[in-house]
Amino acid sequence: MKAIIVYASVHHGNTRKVAEAIAAACGAELLDAVAVKQKDLSGYDLIGFASGIYAGRFHQAVTDFARDNLPQDKRIFYLMTSAMNRDFSKSMEKAVSGKNATVAGRFSCSGYNTFGPFKLIGGTSKGHPDEQDLKNAVQFYREMTEITV
Numbered sequence: 001m002k003a004i005i006v007y008a009s010v011h012h013g014n015t016r017k018v019a020e021a022i023a024a025a026c027g028a029e030l031l032d033a034v035a036v037k038q039k040d041l042s043g044y045d046l047i048g049f050a051s052g053i054y055a056g057r058f059h060q061a062v063t064d065f066a067r068d069n070l071p072q073d074k075r076i077f078y079l080m081t082s083a084m085n086r087d088f089s090k091s092m093e094k095a096v097s098g099k100n101a102t103v104a105g106r107f108s109c110s111g112y113n114t115f116g117p118f119k120l121i122g123g124t125s126k127g128h129p130d131e132q133d134l135k136n137a138v139q140f141y142r143e144m145t146e147i148t149v
């Protein structure tokens, strides 16, 4: 199975750590959507979109990339890190609409946050993603690919 994770991780590299853990353990390719704007994804069986959450949304580099490059009829998944550790993947819906994508899974974990006033108190979720978060992410990916492939 050929898989790629398209990510943006501009705050502390939190999301990149999660994507890299999956790539290292399971063999997915990585693509930084902040640096690369176009890629032919037609040859991939599974495409992940990964982002830190900024003002409740995936980074615009990821939404734009999905809008511009996601082919029809692909299996996709979402990875996110945030202060609130919630599912913010609804912010991707518009970008992937009309492409008949199947969402195979969603993974969220906490990410170290020093945005705005949080910096004054030393940030929140310090140390995250930690080793356990990365293990959970790899397990999520393994279970998703076992079930969906």
Ligand SMILES: Cc1cc2nc3c(=O)[nH]c(=O)nc-3n(C[C@H](O)[C@H](O)[C@H](O)COP(=O)(O)O)c2cc1C
Pocket: 008, 009, 010, 011, 012, 013, 014, 015, 016, 051, 052, 053, 054, 055, 056, 057, 081, 082, 083, 084, 085, 086, 110, 111, 112, 113, 114, 115
């Ligand atoms: C400008 C900015 C806005 C943020 N907005 C939110 C938010 O709306 N909700 C939330 O839970 N976390 C928010 N965060 C925290 C980040 O989502 C969190 O630190 C994340 O792990 C950053 O990922 P990254 O290091 O991969 O960029 C925000 C952080 C920044 C810098």
